[in-house]
Amino acid sequence: MIAAAGLMAGSLVSGRPVSNDVTIPGTDAQRAHDLMRDGFGPGYAPGGTVQLVLYSDKGPLTDEPRKQAVERSMDKLRDLPHVKQVESPYRRGGIASNLQIGLIVVRMEGHDNAKIAETTQALSKAADPARALGIEVVPADSSTPADKEIKTGPSEIIGVLCALLVLVLAFGTLVAALIPIFTALVSVAAGLGVIGLLGHVVDVPKQAGIMATMIGLGVGIDYALFLLSRHRKLLADGVPVLESVRRTVSSSGGAVVFAGGTVIIALSALVLGGFPLLRTLGWITGISVVFAVLTSITLAPALLGVLGEKVNALKVPFLGRRREGSGGWAGLGAWVAKRPWSVLLASVLALGALAAPALALKLGPLDDGYGTQGSAPRRAYELMATGFGPGSNGPLVVVAELGNKVAKATDPIVEGLARDVGDIDGIAHVSPPKLNDAGRTVMIQAIPDYAPSDERAPAVVEAVRALDRPGVNVHVGGEVAALADAADRISGNTPLVIGVVVLLSAMLLLLAFRAPVVALKAALMNLVSLGAAFGALAIVFSYGVGSQLVGMDPPADASYLQTLFFTVPIEPYVPLMLFAVLFGLSMDYEVFLLTAVRQAYLKQTERRSSRRESDEGANEERSGRDHGHSDNRRAVAEGLGSTGRVITSAALIMVAVFVAFIAYPDPLVKTFGVGLAVAIAVDATIIRGFLVPATMVLLGRLNWWCPRWLDRLLPNLSVEGHEDDEEPQVWKSEPHVVSRS
Known part of the structure; x- marks a missing residue:
C-alpha cells in the first residue's frame, strides 16, 4: 500500500506526460x-498544424465587418507562442463556395506535441473577436482516433459499484466483498503511477491509462476473489486462520501467478505486430496485470491474516449461506458429465451461431464523423464536409x-x-x-x-x-495513407502474433499441468471465445444492430433506416489488441477450472490406487480402466461444481467493468467494451460451463496423459502447490499418466 501510494503521488507531482506519436517506421506514409x-x-x-473552421449563418464571411473580425482573430493568433504561420481563409481554397464556411490554418513550431489539446484550446480562444460577431469557430482535430486523449470519468465508479454488488451477492458479507475491491484499487493506483512516471522516459500513448484501468480493475478483483473464496472455504472446514492463509497462497496463489503470466505473455506478443502504438499499449497494459498479481498474493493475504474470522463480518441477510461445491453448479457438473456428446453438440452449434457474423466484420479507419453528436471534432468534421467535400477531412x-x-x-x-x-x-x-x-x-x-x-x-x-x-x-x-499502411503492416504480422500467443500460452499450460492434450485443447477453446467476441462486434458495429444503444450517433441527415442500422468501421489494430487481451483473460478461467479438476482427479486416483493394492483377481486391470474413466467423470463434475460459482462471479465482475466503459464517448473504448464484455460472458458460461467439461469427460484419462520422455524433460512445477505439510506423493500407478509434482 505504501509503495502504491508513493508511485501514485510521484506520478501526480511530476506529471503524467503522454505522446500522440503514432509513427510507423519503414512505411511510405512515414x-x-x-x-x-x-x-x-x-x-x-x-501534430504541427491546427485548423480552425469558421461558419457564419448570418451572411458571407466576405462581408467587411466579418472579414475584419476574422483578421483581428488572425492577428491575435500570430501573437501566441510557437505560432510560425497563420494562413488566411481568404486565400485560394480557404473559403467554401457558399462563402459561409472558411478555414484558418495555424502552423506551429517548437511546441510540445504532447500538449496539443492545450495548444488547440489556446488557439481557439484567440479567435474570440470572430465569435463576438456571431461567427462560429470550431477547432478541427487533425489527429487520428489513435491519438485522441481519453479522459477518465464515472465509468470506473460504475464498474466498481457493480463489482461490489456481485461480490456481496457471492459472499453474503460486506467485509469479504470489500477485500477484492480494495486490493484491485491499490493495484490500479500502483500501475497508473508507474505508467505516469514512465511517460518521462518513453512515449506513453494516451490510451494507456484507460486500458490499464479496464484490465487492472477486472483481473485485480478476479484474482483476489479466487484467493478469498479458497480462504473462506478452508475457514468453513475448521482450518485456523494463519494456516488457511498459508494454504490459500500456496494453492490458489500459484494459479493466480500462472493466470497472470498467460495474460502478460499474450500482451507482450503484441511487440510482433509491427505497429509501435500496439506494441507500447501491450507492454504498458501488462504492467497493470503485474501489479494485480502482486497485490493479490501479498496485500490480499495480509488483509486476510489481519481480519481473521472477521472476514465474514457484516453479513447480509439471506445471502452467502451456500457452501462451495453445492447447489446449482454441482448439479450442472453432474448433468454435463452424464451427457457429454449432447452438451458438446449444443455448445458447438451455439458458438458457431455467435461467431458466424464475424465473417462480415468491417475494418477501416474511424474518423471524426463517428464522434459524439455536438462535440467539437464532430461539428468541425461536418462543417468541413459541407463546405469543402468529405475528402477535406482526410x-x-x-x-x-x-x-x-x-x-x-x-x-x-x-x-x-x-x-x-x-x-x-x-x-x-x-x-x-x-x-x-x-x-x-x-x-x-x-x-x-x-x-x-x-x-x-x-x-x-x-x-x-x-x-x-x-x-x-x-x-x-496524411491520415488516410498512414492508417492504410498501419492496416497492411498489422494484417501481415497478425498470423505471427496469433501463433506466438497460442504457442507460448499452450507451453505455459503444459508446464503447469504436464498434460499436452489439456494445453492444446485450452488454446483452441480460447480461440472459440474470440470468434464469439468478433461476431458480437460485427453485429453491433458492422451490421449496426444496437449501435445507437452503445452511444454511436448517426449523421444528422441520416434516414430512419440509416439511423436504425448505423454501421461503424473498426480500427484495423483493434482485433489484434482484443485477441491478445481476451486470450489472456480467457486462459485465467481455464487455469482455475483445470486446477480444480486436476486436484479432484488426483485425489480420487490416489484413493483408488491405495484400494487396488489390496485387490486381487483376473479383472483387476479392466476394473482399473473402468474406475479411471469414472474418476475422470467425477473429477470434472466436482471441479465444475467447486469453481463454477466463483468463475461466474468473476466473469460478472469483468463484464460489469467492461460494460461500464461503453459509456465513454470515444468509439474506440466502446469497441473494446463490447468485445471484452461479450467474450468474457460467453467464455464463462458456454465454454467453461459446458464445452470444456464435456470435452474433458469424453477425453477421459487422455486429459492427463503425458509421454514418459516429455515428463522427464518438463521441470517440476505445480499450479496448485501443496496445501499440507505432507510430502507430495508421486503417482506411479499408471505409466502413461503424468506424475503429480
Whole structure:
C-alpha cells in the first residue's frame, strides 16, 4: 500500500506526460511525413498544424465587418507562442463556395506535441473577436482516433459499484466483498503511477491509462476473489486462520501467478505486430496485470491474516449461506458429465451461431464523423464536409523527391506532377505545388472525393503512389495513407502474433499441468471465445444492430433506416489488441477450472490406487480402466461444481467493468467494451460451463496423459502447490499418466 501510494503521488507531482506519436517506421506514409518535417519545417509535420473552421449563418464571411473580425482573430493568433504561420481563409481554397464556411490554418513550431489539446484550446480562444460577431469557430482535430486523449470519468465508479454488488451477492458479507475491491484499487493506483512516471522516459500513448484501468480493475478483483473464496472455504472446514492463509497462497496463489503470466505473455506478443502504438499499449497494459498479481498474493493475504474470522463480518441477510461445491453448479457438473456428446453438440452449434457474423466484420479507419453528436471534432468534421467535400477531412499529402536536381516552382517537372495527381480518379482538388528552399522536395495537398473512413479512400492512395515520372520518387502521407499502411503492416504480422500467443500460452499450460492434450485443447477453446467476441462486434458495429444503444450517433441527415442500422468501421489494430487481451483473460478461467479438476482427479486416483493394492483377481486391470474413466467423470463434475460459482462471479465482475466503459464517448473504448464484455460472458458460461467439461469427460484419462520422455524433460512445477505439510506423493500407478509434482 505504501509503495502504491508513493508511485501514485510521484506520478501526480511530476506529471503524467503522454505522446500522440503514432509513427510507423519503414512505411511510405512515414517517409512522406519525414520529408515534410525535414524539407518544410515542423509546422507541416503531423501534430504541427491546427485548423480552425469558421461558419457564419448570418451572411458571407466576405462581408467587411466579418472579414475584419476574422483578421483581428488572425492577428491575435500570430501573437501566441510557437505560432510560425497563420494562413488566411481568404486565400485560394480557404473559403467554401457558399462563402459561409472558411478555414484558418495555424502552423506551429517548437511546441510540445504532447500538449496539443492545450495548444488547440489556446488557439481557439484567440479567435474570440470572430465569435463576438456571431461567427462560429470550431477547432478541427487533425489527429487520428489513435491519438485522441481519453479522459477518465464515472465509468470506473460504475464498474466498481457493480463489482461490489456481485461480490456481496457471492459472499453474503460486506467485509469479504470489500477485500477484492480494495486490493484491485491499490493495484490500479500502483500501475497508473508507474505508467505516469514512465511517460518521462518513453512515449506513453494516451490510451494507456484507460486500458490499464479496464484490465487492472477486472483481473485485480478476479484474482483476489479466487484467493478469498479458497480462504473462506478452508475457514468453513475448521482450518485456523494463519494456516488457511498459508494454504490459500500456496494453492490458489500459484494459479493466480500462472493466470497472470498467460495474460502478460499474450500482451507482450503484441511487440510482433509491427505497429509501435500496439506494441507500447501491450507492454504498458501488462504492467497493470503485474501489479494485480502482486497485490493479490501479498496485500490480499495480509488483509486476510489481519481480519481473521472477521472476514465474514457484516453479513447480509439471506445471502452467502451456500457452501462451495453445492447447489446449482454441482448439479450442472453432474448433468454435463452424464451427457457429454449432447452438451458438446449444443455448445458447438451455439458458438458457431455467435461467431458466424464475424465473417462480415468491417475494418477501416474511424474518423471524426463517428464522434459524439455536438462535440467539437464532430461539428468541425461536418462543417468541413459541407463546405469543402468529405475528402477535406482526410487530405492526401503528396511529397516527391526530385533527387539531385534543383528545381523551381515553375519547372515543368513540378507543374506536371501536380497535373498528374489531379488527373487521378478519386481526386477532387489539388492545391498549388510547394517547393522547399533546397529545391529538391515538392509537396502537394490533394483532396480526395471520399471521407477518410470510406473504404474507397485507400485505393486512391495506392493510385497516387503508382505515379511513375522519371527522376521523381512519390510518397503519400496524411491520415488516410498512414492508417492504410498501419492496416497492411498489422494484417501481415497478425498470423505471427496469433501463433506466438497460442504457442507460448499452450507451453505455459503444459508446464503447469504436464498434460499436452489439456494445453492444446485450452488454446483452441480460447480461440472459440474470440470468434464469439468478433461476431458480437460485427453485429453491433458492422451490421449496426444496437449501435445507437452503445452511444454511436448517426449523421444528422441520416434516414430512419440509416439511423436504425448505423454501421461503424473498426480500427484495423483493434482485433489484434482484443485477441491478445481476451486470450489472456480467457486462459485465467481455464487455469482455475483445470486446477480444480486436476486436484479432484488426483485425489480420487490416489484413493483408488491405495484400494487396488489390496485387490486381487483376473479383472483387476479392466476394473482399473473402468474406475479411471469414472474418476475422470467425477473429477470434472466436482471441479465444475467447486469453481463454477466463483468463475461466474468473476466473469460478472469483468463484464460489469467492461460494460461500464461503453459509456465513454470515444468509439474506440466502446469497441473494446463490447468485445471484452461479450467474450468474457460467453467464455464463462458456454465454454467453461459446458464445452470444456464435456470435452474433458469424453477425453477421459487422455486429459492427463503425458509421454514418459516429455515428463522427464518438463521441470517440476505445480499450479496448485501443496496445501499440507505432507510430502507430495508421486503417482506411479499408471505409466502413461503424468506424475503429480
